[in-house]
Amino acid sequence: MSATPGPSMLYVLSRSVGQSRAAGLASALGLCLGGIVLAVATALGLATVFSNAGWLVDILRYVGSAYLAWLGLGMIRGARSGAQTELHTTDVGSKPLYAIMWQGVVVELLNPKTVLFFALFLPPFVALDGARADVGAQGGSVTLQLLVLGVLVPLTAVPSDLLVAMMGGSMKKALNSSRRARELLAWAGGLTLIGIALTILLEAM
Secondary structure (H helix, E strand, O other), X not given: OOOOOOHHHHHHHHHHHHOOHHHHHXXXXXXXXXXXXXHHHHHHHHHHHHHHOOHHHHHHHHHHHHHHHHHHHHHHHOHHHHHHOOOOOOOOOOOOHHHHHHHHHHHHHOOHHHHHHHHHHOHHHOOOOOOOOOEOOOOOEHHHHHHHHHHHHHHHHHHHHHHHHHHOHXXXXXXXXXXXXXXXXXXXXXXXXXXXXXXXXXXXX
16 A cells, blocks of 8 residues: 555655655655654554443444455556646655655644544554453553554555655656556555455454
8 A cells, every 4th residue: 555656655755756855755745743742642442432332342343344445446546647647746845854754744744634544543453352442462561552553554655665766756756657567556455455365254243
């Protein structure tokens, strides 16, 4: 998913090509920091829910699995049209690097889809003890599980975002010329999400 061209990657690309490589790196860092803040906030909120209303866990697992499958189907449905899209970049207004980084943080924090993603993506992967919702099946804290899982999500986007920032114009040419690869990448990501969703559902049954 992180390697599939999306809004975040295109945001980094626009800064890298439109201003400078350093600006692209700053925007990638900002997006990552914003994602980590959201992940921590969501994890702490979910941990409270798990502790006080353990019965919601199973519901969130089923809803989360359905959400993953829906995301996967969406990636597959949009694979061809997304791959055929021509990427264009233009010069953007030059800003200080700290301002670009802060803009990246704000962009990520104000994205409601990111909040929904964390809220529905994390619960299916949390192991719970049948008797206590605040302790995992292996004795691990649910809060710690949620925090680790949540922080790993934005961190997985860092390598691809950094690559986009460093390569800039070359990456834009590669994305425009390798449309078949982009389509296959979207299919692979979609099928992976659907596979994960089915695995979680089978384990919950």
